[in-house]
Amino acid sequence: MYMNRWDADQEKLAETPDLAALAALLADRTRAAICMALLDGGTWTAGELAEYASVAPSTTTEHLNLLVAGGLLAEERQGRRRYVRLAGPDTAETLENLAGLAPYRHVPIRSLAEANQRRALHHARTCYDHIAGALGCALVEVMTERGLLAREYGLVLTAAGAHWLTALGVPDTGPSLAHRAHVRTCLDWTVRRPHLSGALGATLYRHALERRWIVKSPTTRILSVTETGRTAFRDRLGLPDEALSPSLAFPAPRG
Amino acid sequence: MYMNRWDADQEKLAETPDLAALAALLADRTRAAICMALLDGGTWTAGELAEYASVAPSTTTEHLNLLVAGGLLAEERQGRRRYVRLAGPDTAETLENLAGLAPYRHVPIRSLAEANQRRALHHARTCYDHIAGALGCALVEVMTERGLLAREYGLVLTAAGAHWLTALGVPDTGPSLAHRAHVRTCLDWTVRRPHLSGALGATLYRHALERRWIVKSPTTRILSVTETGRTAFRDRLGLPDEALSPSLAFPAPRG
DNA sequence: CGGATGATTCGGTGCTCACCGAAATGTTAT
DNA sequence: ATAACATTTCGGTGAGCACCGAATCATCCG
DSSP, rough: OOTTTOTSSOOOOOEOHHHHHHHHSSSSHHHHHHHHHHSSOOOOEHHHHHHHHOOOOOHHHHHHHHHHHHHHHEEEEEEEEEEEEOOOHHHHHHHHHHHHHSSSEEOOOOOOHHHHHHHHHHHOOOEEEEESSSSHHHHHHHHTTTTTTSSSSSEEEHHHHHHHHHHHHHOGGGGTTTSSSSEEEEEEEETTSSSHHHHHHHHHHHHHTTTTTTEEEEEEEEEOOOOOHHHHHHHHHOOOOOOOOOOSSSSOOOO | OOTTOOOTTTTOOEEOOOHHHHHHSSSHHHHHHHHHHTTTSSOOEEEHHHHHTTOOHHHHHHHHHHHHHEEEEEEEETTTTEEEEOOOOOHHHHHHHHHHHEEEEEEEOOSHHHHHHHHHHHEEEETTTEEHHHHHHHHHHHHTTTTTTEEEESEOOOOOOOOHHHHHTTOOOGGGGGGGSSSEEEOOOOTTEEEEEHHHHHHHHHHHHHTTEEESSSSSSSSEEEEHHHHHHHHHHHHGGGGGGGSSSSSOOOO
């Protein structure tokens, strides 16, 4: 009888990815808000997240326990506080993808400050370790136009692009980030166009920060383009002025 | 007073991606199972899904309503039946990514047939429009070894790779699938290594099907390598024999 | 025109889980 | 030591929702 490697008396188990369990972690408004907040790539304390999400500290504890146990968050304890951050780039990328696919929800804007902040977010913000928002999308488009990136069986860095990078003074990162796909795009959830992620996106972001082309708000995910950045982006990439400062009008409604 | 485009008397609303709402769709065992089933790229009727997920037809109706309304599924009605499929490649890719990130769940194996089927699934299966499983992962590895793919600021098709493709007789797909990143990998949830997706993955899959290197089971996602396929994969790519037939042993437990 | 079939609507049931507050734990500061 | 602080534990409450069965609707078939 053909019973290849089958033992009836032994309990047999197979492993299946528990998609529902993972999704359940994100299926709660509060937990989703926490994850979106952590998409800035930073490290937050439990208390900060409690206030941000406007729930009791005890509730936050429960949520963080679940998210850490589920592998979405990494934690680090120091004394009486608990620091959490996203588990890694994979997690961030998946969250971004999900956000790009998600339906929109309308939230009221209560103050002028909030409106301005939102406009700034649409213009340029961090997305874990790279640049998102209109600026990030414009980068992809302009670099493609200029032949630094090309769509040939995938979005790739061309020879001209590699040359341009070294001319910028970017060290050849080589295998340092070899585990991530290097040129990646992900759907921007404000503009619904792709922006640059992956290792190349991360490299460009770091470089722009170092050269102070952009500065990051210490408390939010907002990036602003400095004066030197404005000229650099214009001279080295030909970025149009619209992409370099938050537009006065709200972004156009999505078609 | 600086009140740029702010009207106090007008109700202001901003749009935020509702991550929780999207995740809630997948946070249910039954709905998750439905989506995983549809990852074979096929079109199912409501009744088939009801039986597959072992819930009442009425329950299935409710689930499908939610999934369609949420944009994850596309539906098509013909007479008294309701056909559903995944909304598109983006959806499929996100689901795969999620599955790769999800924790594992142990499910009992009840019969020898089930064990064999599971082994076949691990070896080679469809993943929406490309090849997953050990075979899919081996493709990436071998093609990289042979210099057809390279990791230089991203996984790209090399010149040699492009040449190899045309030698295979693959028409230069050009912009036909321009909207998808062409060379993509996604984490295989059986082997936990990357397999080829994106437009290149889809192209290779179609080509292999046309040439009958592989055939797809009409009822499941299982792919099997034909005799011609075995020689083709060996001659043209140097795929090792282990990658060409389901191993007799269960896949090694993940480390 | 029935009768079979696929899908849907609806009411009801039971379970899960997000939330809070009060008290407890452990850490830093005075 | 004592006080202030960050976080956690626990019990209890309320709301949401996955599920089913029975009845209904729509379509296809003989």
